[in-house]
Amino acid sequence: MATSNTPDFNKVLYAPLAEIDPEVKNIIDKETWRQFTGLELIASENLTSRATLEANGSILTNKYSEGLPNARYYGGNEYIDELEILCRKRALEAFNLDPAKWGVNVQPYSGSTANFAALTALLQPQDRLMGLGLPDGGHLTHGYYTAKKKMTASSIYFQSFPYAIDPTTQLIDYEGLKRQAKIFKPRLIICGASAYPRDWDYAALKATADVEGAYLMADIAHTSGLVAAQTLNNPFDYCDIVTTTTHKTLRGPRAGLIFFKRDGPNSQDLEKRVNDAVFPACQGGPHNNTIAAVATALLQVSQPAFKVYAKQVISNAQTLAAALQENGYKLQTGGTDNHLVLWDLRPLGLTGSKVEKVCDLLGITINKNAVSGDASAQTPGGIRLGTSALTSRDMKEEDIKVVASFLHRAVQLSLFLQKEAGSKLLKDFIRAATTKGSAGAAQVTELRRDVATFAQRWPLPGADVSTLKRPAGIEEEF
Numbered sequence: 001m002a003t004s005n006t007p008d009f010n011k012v013l014y015a016p017l018a019e020i021d022p023e024v025k026n027i028i029d030k031e032t033w034r035q036f037t038g039l040e041l042i043a044s045e046n047l048t049s050r051a052t053l054e055a056n057g058s059i060l061t062n063k064y065s066e067g068l069p070n071a072r073y074y075g076g077n078e079y080i081d082e083l084e085i086l087c088r089k090r091a092l093e094a095f096n097l098d099p100a101k102w103g104v105n106v107q108p109y110s111g112s113t114a115n116f117a118a119l120t121a122l123l124q125p126q127d128r129l130m131g132l133g134l135p136d137g138g139h140l141t142h143g144y145y146t147a148k149k150k151m152t153a154s155s156i157y158f159q160s161f162p163y164a165i166d167p168t169t170q171l172i173d174y175e176g177l178k179r180q181a182k183i184f185k186p187r188l189i190i191c192g193a194s195a196y197p198r199d200w201d202y203a204a205l206k207a208t209a210d211v212e213g214a215y216l217m218a219d220i221a222h223t224s225g226l227v228a229a230q231t232l233n234n235p236f237d238y239c240d241i242v243t244t245t246t247h248k249t250l251r252g253p254r255a256g257l258i259f260f261k262r263d264g265p266n267s268q269d270l271e272k273r274v275n276d277a278v279f280p281a282c283q284g285g286p287h288n289n290t291i292a293a294v295a296t297a298l299l300q301v302s303q304p305a306f307k308v309y310a311k312q313v314i315s316n317a318q319t320l321a322a323a324l325q326e327n328g329y330k331l332q333t334g335g336t337d338n339h340l341v342l343w344d345l346r347p348l349g350l351t352g353s354k355v356e357k358v359c360d361l362l363g364i365t366i367n368k369n370a371v372s373g374d375a376s377a378q379t380p381g382g383i384r385l386g387t388s389a390l391t392s393r394d395m396k397e398e399d400i401k402v403v404a405s406f407l408h409r410a411v412q413l414s415l416f417l418q419k420e421a422g423s424k425l426l427k428d429f430i431r432a433a434t435t436k437g438s439a440g441a442a443q444v445t446e447l448r449r450d451v452a453t454f455a456q457r458w459p460l461p462g463a464d465v466s467t468l469k470r471p472a473g474i475e476e477e478f
């Protein structure tokens, strides 16, 4: 609270957001409403806890703490040191790691910066690396480039070469990777993906890495919550480095972690190299509010309930896959082992962009995604769906079947709109869906209403939905 002596220039420091900045407050309210009245199926998203949000919004954001616990460039870090040490301990516990065998850096701002720091630690500039190709489900930061352009720092500052999935099985082509690694001679092999519905054979990757004298790094950004819950294979048994985001299946705030092996044949100086790569090579001061939130999220991950959550996420994804297949739809690899489903829309003559657009109008949030054999990267033939967020809103198998029926209706509606559009162009398709008074728009409105009515039955972590009101700037009423 301001005191009677607080000068005018500081009064601003004590006013609540709604008073000082109604514009931003209204944007937050609209986004809260969108999350409440919609169905979140983006596979990389989740809903973090109230406690995590509290820590993330705390006064810890004020503190500079470049360096590591007990070795800082600034004073006043006794509690920040305590926090970072606690967060590291919880990170190792969450993944069942022995502190004698693994260490962790908890300062990365996000998954991408964690990955670039890991590459900086492991490689010299222009060293060679291999990662799963982007169209096959890999991530931008695993060496992505196009014919015309080196797209990310991982291909600008290093020589990269992609491995692939087998076009028939749509599973990782471990044999192909082995053959190409023999020729390309990577210093580093990266595994892990953003759109791969199956588990990884880390032993096969480790065998290839050993033959070529390469490091093996797993980027488990998507699946880390499922790995921590021991519902998927364990990359820590085989890798030198494991990176992850903390906001996907791990259900924390937006940040990254880098785990490094202490006792392997490649572990020489690894701890120092990772720590130096994060700071000062790639980052500045740690975001201590975020580190506090990561610590809180990791505490939750270590509790028995999280295992039940992770199992439910997978069961929900498998229920979703089965329900779509019952309607005759085609899924890449024919199902899923994890939290995500890749839906191949090409047999229907639809593109991912069109279905994504329709779903957006319906309040079903998904994303277009490449599927194996896509002719053009510009028009992906599929969509990616994930169950992490819906499971965080309490949904179980029977509820996911309702969600699957909405998706079925959305795709049938897309087929209708494509016919109404009279062309294959996206702009004609959007016109068919949005022209007031048209048959397409009427169907969109009806389905939107059904989706919103269903979505509003569920709680939303971080918001008190019993008092939530439709904010100014949102027209639709249900």
Ligand SMILES: *Cc1c(COP(=O)(O)O)cnc(C)c1O
Binding pocket: 044, 110, 111, 112, 113, 115, 138, 139, 141, 192, 193, 194, 219, 220, 221, 222, 245, 254, 255
């Ligand atoms: C999401 C993701 C990242 C990047 O995370 P950001 O926090 O968005 O930077 C890195 N690797 C993989 C495999 C991912 O899925």
